Amino acid sequence: MDNLAALASPQNIAAAKALATPANIATALVAMNFLAFAAFGIDKARAEAGAWRISEGTLLRLAFFGGTPGAYAGRALFRHKTRKQPFCSQLHTIAALQLAAGVGLAVYLW
Numbered sequence: 001m002d003n004l005a006a007l008a009s010p011q012n013i014a015a016a017k018a019l020a021t022p023a024n025i026a027t028a029l030v031a032m033n034f035l036a037f038a039a040f041g042i043d044k045a046r047a048e049a050g051a052w053r054i055s056e057g058t059l060l061r062l063a064f065f066g067g068t069p070g071a072y073a074g075r076a077l078f079r080h081k082t083r084k085q086p087f088c089s090q091l092h093t094i095a096a097l098q099l100a101a102g103v104g105l106a107v108y109l110w
């Protein structure tokens with residue numbers, strides 16, 4: 001319990017706020033989209049080669065943590081996981097949740 005209190009200390013909160021600049025957030029989103037895009041390409045190449053694959057869970061987590069545009073671009077360019085259910089539904093759900101969160105944040109900030 002002491003560890004949780006230490007995490008929520010004013011110094012740690014101030015440090016987190018200092019790191020959460022628009023430039024850092026944008027950089028993180030660009031990196032996550034690049035990773036998601038690359039993961040789809042790598043998984044497609046491995047699928048064609050019959051090699052070890054990247055799990056669907058990993059691909060969905062990359063999308064969930066900000067890489068949705070990269071995931072959709074990778075799906076389209078590499079024609080990978082386009083007909084796979086329930087993967088498609090889960091990816092669409094993640095995109096819808098992110099869109100709703102973005103609209104909610106925009107409404108809250110205005």
